[in-house]
Amino acid sequence: MSEQPESALPPSGFEAAWCGTDLGTYRACRYTYEHYSLESLPPLDSHQFEGTYRWLGGVGDPIPRQVVKLNSLEKALSARGLTLPRDFVTFQTSENLHGSLDDVSVTGCWTNISEPLPSPVEPGAFLVRFFQDQQDCVIWYLYLRPTSETFVVYSDIDYEYAYEARRDGEETQTDLENAEEHRAAILWCAPSFEEFAHRFWVENRLWHAVNGNDLPRLEPQLQDYLNHYAPPGALT
Template sequence: MSVGGPMSAGRSGADPSGGFDSAWCATDLGAYRPCRYTYQHYPYDSLPPLNSAEFTGTFRWLGGLREPVAKRVRALDRTAAKLAADGLELPADFVAFQTDSALYLSLDEVSVTGCWTDISAPLPSPVEPGAFLLRFLRDQQDCVIWYLYLRPSGETFVVYSGLDYEYEYQQWRDGAETAIELDDPEKQRSAITWCAPSFEEFAYRFWVENRLWRALHDDDLAGLEPWVRDYLSHYLPTPA
């Protein structure tokens, strides 16, 4: 990984969002990126671009992988078996992170809005047959919930929603009212937003932004690694 971190000079012209609207749901970065509420939906193209080639599943920016936790390996093995029955598999970067003894709570520990890891069972996509959602992170008040989105083609990316689909499906099975019609694919598509092409890219941006928030609000940017501070250079005015 380069000294400056996995930043990119720009984005390719390809649309990676899998047919969903794309955005990033997050809080402010001080004066660099204001936020009116706890969270705001920032256009994906407005974010600092990242170099996807740098994200190889090793999590070098977090110090690399350590020893797996047997209990977490067993839990994810059960999830993987359920997905395998539908011809799907968990992405390797997600498995490595979520089973690693040093990494798996990294997002919880850095979150400034009380987000916490909460991995669900596989949940059928309400948008397309054969695809599944897997919740992995949620805000403490469920303002936003993040999921892996897994397709039969092997394509996997990260999405977010204001809906807890595990709860919504339980309501539907119980004959109770749901927040939105689960059998209306177009309404459901509007409730799901693409936010990262891979789990590691999501984790990187989430981790960097939350560390920056703390440093900015504590007036301690100098205490951060240069490659973390470099993320803010995207928001500086372009010299004339």
């Protein structure tokens, strides 16, 4: 297995893991989701992540309502000295791409983009929720730093709800002032949105294949991914 490129390594101060489901008998999962170490995952070819999404059929026509929504979010972030990554904007505004992760999710995850949410662990940094489990078991965020560094994290904490509850004076189990608690609750999982989207798309399609006895018709990139967990002859 090849070494992770430096850009794929988690930033200092963040624990790293991948939150995913089982892959049938090829990868076990004790509950709905499991936290898998990055070292245990099949490596991805970082050269394919150019923001064009060729692995998903390429970019389609823009969706006007999504363009308006993302422009509004970009304006709100710009006022804080932050910018959205281009691969994220492309995905969320393209007719061919938007909703692709919702469609393939085996656990009912759905796209739900939030306003900028202050990071509870780092002054000047912000979170933008973009994807969540239907029962809020796990929520994925863009993590935006003033240095222009952006990566994907996940947590079981709904930070939009936590900040709204604090604003409204409601009691919650989340202490937003406890940075140590949130360092443990926010896990790094991908160096870019496109890499997150690719791994999520591949794994969820594989779930359908291994649980639907559809392995003989796997596309080469999906078969290569599954071969990481089993000898090549095991797929026949």
